[in-house]
Amino acid sequence: MTKTIFAKQLFLAVFLLTATSFNHLAIASSKLAEQISQDYSYLENLYQHLHRNPEISFQEKETAQRIAQELSKQGFDVTTGFGGHGVVGVLKNGSGPTIMIRTDLDALPIQEQTGLEYASVKSMKNRDGKDTFTMHACGHDIHMTVFTGVARRLVANKNQWSGTLLMIGQPAEERSGGAKAMLAEGLFTRFPRPDYNLAIHVSANLEAGTVGAVKGFAMANVDSVDIVVKGQGGHGAYPQNTKDPIVLSAQIIQSLQTIVSRETSPLEPAVVTVGSIHGGSQHNIISNEVKMQLTLRSYSDKVRKNTIAAIRRMTANLAKAAGLPDNLLPVVTVLDESTPAAYNNPVLTKKVIALFKQTFGDDKMIELTPEMVGEDFGRYGQVEPKIPSLMFRLGTVDSKTFKQFQQGKLRLPTLHSADFAPAPKPTIQTGVEAMTKAALMLFNQKK
Incomplete structure (x- = not known):
């Protein structure tokens, strides 16, 4: 200075x-x-x-x-x-x-x-x-x-x-x-x-x-996150022949809530909100992908980084548990719209x-x-x-x-x-x- x-x-x-x-x-x-x-x-x-x-x-x-x-x-x-x-x-x-x-x-x-x-x-x-x-x-x-x-x-x-x-x-x-x-x-x-x-x-x-x-x-700190959940689509009457991204998305949404309740100190403010989810086109079709939009809120840089890392970890491992190969793992993108x-x-x-x-x-x-x-x-x-x-x-x-x-x-x-x-x-x-x-x-x- x-x-x-x-x-x-x-x-x-x-x-x-x-x-x-x-x-x-x-x-x-x-x-x-x-x-x-x-x-x-x-x-x-x-x-x-x-x-x-x-x-x-x-x-x-x-x-x-x-x-x-x-x-x-x-x-x-x-x-x-x-x-x-x-x-x-x-x-x-x-x-x-x-x-x-x-x-x-x-x-x-x-x-x-x-x-x-x-x-x-x-x-x-x-x-x-x-x-x-x-x-x-x-x-x-x-x-x-x-x-x-x-x-x-x-x-x-x-x-x-x-x-x-x-x-x-x-x-x-x-x-x-x-x-x-x-x-x-x-x-x-x-x-x-x-x-x-x-x-x-x-x-x-x-x-x-x-x-x-x-x-x-x-x-608070604010981050916007996009998640593309991939799958292997097909006929709704034959779910055993597919990997349903909608079911996987539901599991991901439920799991994300534990980032705040079980991975963040109760003394540290944090929010994970899924504001948008879109997937599928018709009653009897299992789609190939689902798109989600999230907003993340925090005050400390540590909580912010831990939240983003947990989202990446959870989405990838839940997809692996569903039997999806590496090339079909969810894509998590933190948008260049962060607010300190x-x-x-x-x-x-x-x-x-x-x-x-x-x-x-x-x-x-x-x-x-x-x-x-x-x-x-x-x-x-x-x-x-x-x-x-x-x-x-x-x-x-x-x-x-x-x-x-x-x-x-x-x-x-x-x-x-x-x-x-x-x-x-x-x-x-x-x-x-x-x-x-x-x-x-x-x-x-x-x-």
Whole structure:
């Protein structure tokens, strides 16, 4: 590490650890909430447009163009087509720290069933070339709208901060490729290197108007695994003359569950989920192969490696036990879509939590526990030297529905559900205020 980098890191460590009071500028002007309220009609129109026009991973062309336009209108120096359909906006406003704020752009291959007036009816070609309906079932439309609102507020209040604002529109979060691609293309060498990274993610089980955060590890390692189970097909009336890959697949699925229950310490988080299985074409035909898709979740590298090794061992040995030759053993492929565990810098997170409690009240700032979902935002903080990063959660459930949920009268749709429908106004306004104040605090910390 060079003396310059070491000195910068030492400064940042002292900068974070130094106790600071949140002065007037650090928490924004008393007019910020009023400004956000006045801007809401603009943001609502943007949100409904984004919700109606979702685009799945690696195909976010029109979405990226719209986000680029929003940044350009605010005076950012904008680069498009970066790391795929990525967007990078840079706004320099004097000397000071560089703050990165990131949003994701992509949607999911889900047919929306919310019944909203602005529901998506859009379809696209998926990774297999098949037509699929698309939906913002993970809240990325909220993320982009908040992102835009924050850019508008920080530009409108440029006299309250000094430094460089780096706004990132990232593609392909749902397939864990966007952050990796943007970093590989030189995000932190071609553009100002951040001193802090910030992002939000909606929550499907927090009340709108609340925010949440986890100190330390917040989201898990994620791996996508494909398994092709081979066999020797034939007529369903003569199973003795075949090697049935469907029966073998059933044995494999049952055995995989023991990786977590019998090969992983109960103190170590791990998940093995078979999300998709396809095989066969007709009632009376035993097929030649079955295809399965798995998602793996973990926090430690040891558990991740052990899980993958156990999958390879189990599939191969069960196939051998079924009498299949070596050339027909299952093929296990770990896709290049891995997501590392996301880590919230504890010192940064503690300071932001204190800010949010001061801003929204203790009852509106919820300290959360780690989850097994994945988010490739964590990659940005892992570059060397590491960058203090925080992704905080944003509540989306309207008050009436949330009360019924607390009373046990209904279940809430989860993220990635066809029924997921945030309450836009309180969610967006809270998100814009929270992120704007977090950025202002970091821009204005006392040295």
